[in-house]
Amino acid sequence: MDVILGIESSCDETSASICIDGHIYSNVIANQTIHEKFGGVVPELASRAHQQHIIPAVQQAIAEAKIDKNDLKAVAFTRGPGLLGSLLVGTTFAKGLALGLSIPLIEVNHMQAHILAHFIEDPKPNFPFICLTVSGGHTQLVLVKNYFDMELLGQTLDDAAGEAFDKSAKILQLPYPGGPLIDKYAKEGNPRAFKFPNPQVGGLDFSFSGLKTSIMQFVKKEEAQQPGFVQAHLADICASIQDRIVSILLNRLQQAVDQTGIKEVAIAGGVSANSGLRHGLVQLGAEKGWTVHIPKMSYCTDNAAMIAIAGYYKYLQKDFVGQDISPLARWSVTG
Ligand code: KG4
Ligand code: ZN
Numbered sequence: 024m025d026v027i028l029g030i031e032s033s034c035d036e037t038s039a040s041i042c043i044d045g046h047i048y049s050n051v052i053a054n055q056t057i058h059e060k061f062g063g064v065v066p067e068l069a070s071r072a073h074q075q076h077i078i079p080a081v082q083q084a085i086a087e088a089k090i091d092k093n094d095l096k097a098v099a100f101t102r103g104p105g106l107l108g109s110l111l112v113g114t115t116f117a118k119g120l121a122l123g124l125s126i127p128l129i130e131v132n133h134m135q136a137h138i139l140a141h142f143i144e145d146p147k148p149n150f151p152f153i154c155l156t157v158s159g160g161h162t163q164l165v166l167v168k169n170y171f172d173m174e175l176l177g178q179t180l181d182d183a184a185g186e187a188f189d190k191s192a193k194i195l196q197l198p199y200p201g202g203p204l205i206d207k208y209a210k211e212g213n214p215r216a217f218k219f220p221n222p223q224v225g226g227l228d229f230s231f232s233g234l235k236t237s238i239m240q241f242v243k244k245e246e247a248q249q250p251g252f253v254q255a256h257l258a259d260i261c262a263s264i265q266d267r268i269v270s271i272l273l274n275r276l277q278q279a280v281d282q283t284g285i286k287e288v289a290i291a292g293g294v295s296a297n298s299g300l301r302h303g304l305v306q307l308g309a310e311k312g313w314t315v316h317i318p319k320m321s322y323c324t325d326n327a328a329m330i331a332i333a334g335y336y337k338y339l340q341k342d343f344v345g346q347d348i349s350p351l352a353r354w355s356v357t358g
Contacts, residue, residue: 024043024044024094024096025042025043025044025045025096025335025338025339026041026042026043026090026094026095026096027041027042027043027095027096027097027098027099027129027331027334027335027338028040028041028081028084028085028095028097028098028099028120028331029041029042029099029100029131029327029328029329029330029331029332029333029334030077030081030098030099030100030101030113030116030117030327030330031100031101031113031133031136031325031326031327031329031330032073032077032100032101032105032109032110032112032113032114032116033101033103033104033105033106033109033110033113033133033325034064034069034105034106034109034159034160034325035054035055035058035064035069035072035109035325036052036053036054036055036324036325036326037052037053037055037072037073037076037077037080037112037113038050038051038052038053038080038325038326038327038328038330039051039077039080039081039083039084039085039327040084040326040327040328040330040331041084041085041087041088041090041331042328042331042332042334042335043088043090044335045142045332045335047143047328047331047332048087048088048089048090049083049084049085049086049087049088050084050321050326050327050328050331051080051083051084051087051327052080052325052326052327053072053076053079053080055068055069055072055076057072058199059198059199061199062193062198062199063189063199064106066106066107066108066109067108069106069108069109070106070108070109070111070112073109073112073113074112077112077113077116078116081116081120084327092120092124093124095120095124095126096126096127096338097121097126097127097128097129097334097338097343098117098120098121098124098126098127098128098129098334099117099129099130099131099330099331099333099334099335099337099338100113100114100116100117100128100129100130100131100330101113101114101131101132101133101136101330102114102130102131102132102344102348102350102351102354103132103133103350103351103352103353103354104132104133104134104160104161104351104352104353104354105133105160105350105352106352107350107352110350110351110352111350113350114348114349114350118346118348121346122346127338127341127343128343128344128345128346128348129334129337129338129342129343129344130344130348131330131333131334131337132333132354132356132358133325133330133354134156134161134163134165134354134355134356135171135173135333135356135358136329136330136332136333137156137158137291137292137329138154138156138165138167138173138289138291138356139170139329139332139333139336140291140318140322140323140326140328140329140332141154141289141291141316141318142170142332142336143319143322143328143329143332144319146316148167148287148289148314148316149287149314150167150168150169151166151167151168151285151287152167152285152287152288152289152316153165153166153167153176153276153279153280153283153285153287153288153289154167154288154289154290154291155272155275155276155279155288155289155290155291155295156290156291156292156356157183157184157185157272157290157291157292157293157294157295157300158183158184158185158292158293158294158325159183159185159186159189159200159202159293160183160185160186161178161179161183161292162178162179162183162184162185162229162231162272163175163177163178163179163356164176164177164178164227164275164276164279165356166279166283166285167289170333170336171336171337171342171358173356173357173358174357175355175356175357176227176279176282176283177226177227177228177229177275177279178228178229179228179229179230179231180224180228180229180230181230181231181232182230182231182232182235183231184229184231184268184272184294185200185202185292185293185294186231187231187234187235187268188200188201188202188205188206188264188265188268188294188297189201189202190235191205191234191235191238191264192204192205194235194238194239194242195242195253195257195260195261196253202293202294202296202297203296204261205261205264205265206261206265206296206297206298206299207261208257208258208261208262209258209261209262209264209265209266209298209299210258210262210298211258211262212257212258212259212260212261212262212263213258213259213262213263214262214263214265214266214299215263215266216256216259216260216262216263217241217259217260217263218263219234219237219238219241219263219264219267220233220234220237220267221267221270221271222234222271227275227278227279227282229271229272229275231268231271234264234267234268234271238264242260265297265299266299268299269297269299269300269303270303272294272300273300273303273304273307276288276304276307277307277311280311280313286311286312286313286314287313287314287316288304288308288313288314288315288316289315289316289317289318290304290316290317290318291318291323292323292324293323293324293325294323295317295318295323296320296323296324301317304317305317
């Protein structure tokens with residue numbers, strides 16, 4: 024039995040998961056609510072919370088999978104990219120556990136893991152496929168040639184898609200993280216109520232900072248003319264913002280398909296939980312004859328199941344690292 028423990032601690036979720044022979048048996052996620060009142064993740068507080076959560080999360084993952092820690096064959100951990108202090112907690116814990124149990128240590132790239140989450144359940148994508156990875160820190164179009172052979176086709180030049188959701192939400196005075204709230208209010212709104220600009224960027228890259236500025240100006244102007252405007256039109260504003268972000272993402276994805284001729288497409292990362300993006304992709308895929316892969320909700324946002332499955336494929340290749348390994352705050356999806 025190939026039993027792999029996956030550990031994720033790159034941002035504000037402490038997570039542990041057990042993968043046995045390529046199947047996930049547990050996926051424990053400890054969310055950090057402490058950041059809500061600060062309107063964003065506070066790195067120092069995130070590291071401290073990881074310190075508190077990591078041992079209970081790992082113990083729970085082992086218990087839920089009904090195994091013993093001595094059954095573990097390897098420990099896979101997120102080496103990066105992410106917040107350095109947060110990564111250090113997971114990395115140090117993984118190193119200590121691997122050393123104590125005399126088992127191999129496996130480094131995992133968080134952005135590759137978001138994509139490899141598609142290999143947790145059937146139907147799995149066929150190589151090569153195109154993945155639009157959209158999270159709080161990244162927006163990337165990736166050509167996935169094999170498990171660990173990936174090419175970056177395009178990326179954001181400024182804010183990530185998740186950041187665009189969260190910053191828009193902040194302008195609307197919604198709490199952090201605002202992405203899921205925009206999604207919630209958008210369901211009751213009219214996506215054509217307000218028109219926000221389409222950024223003019225070349226190639227397969229993205230830009231969201233202009234959109235943020237235009238939303239800020241729009242809110243300022245409307246509130247000056249009519250105090251309480253945002254509150255009165257919240258659903259329509261959220262629906263219009265979401266519609267614009269989703270259309271930017273799907274247009275680029277379509278361009279990537281046209282350029283590469285690859286019609287097998289996937290989305291990954293926290294923003295792939297967005298209902299507008301999920302519906303939009305299903306519709307576009309049906310229209311264009313694509314094979315579409317949309318992750319299960321629990322595998323969209325940060326989780327250790329994706330680290331454990333990526334670790335499992337590395338374990339099969341005996342791709343291990345030594346105890347001298349240290350985290351990487353920046354690390355490309357290309358490896
Ligand atoms: O992948 P993730 O959990 O963490 C990073 O690696 O960054 O992504 C978190 C991001 C946040 O910006 C959050 O607002 C966004 O994903 N997000 C959503 C939704 N759920 C999470 N954005 C829009 N709609 C959602 N339903
Ligand atoms: Zn992530």
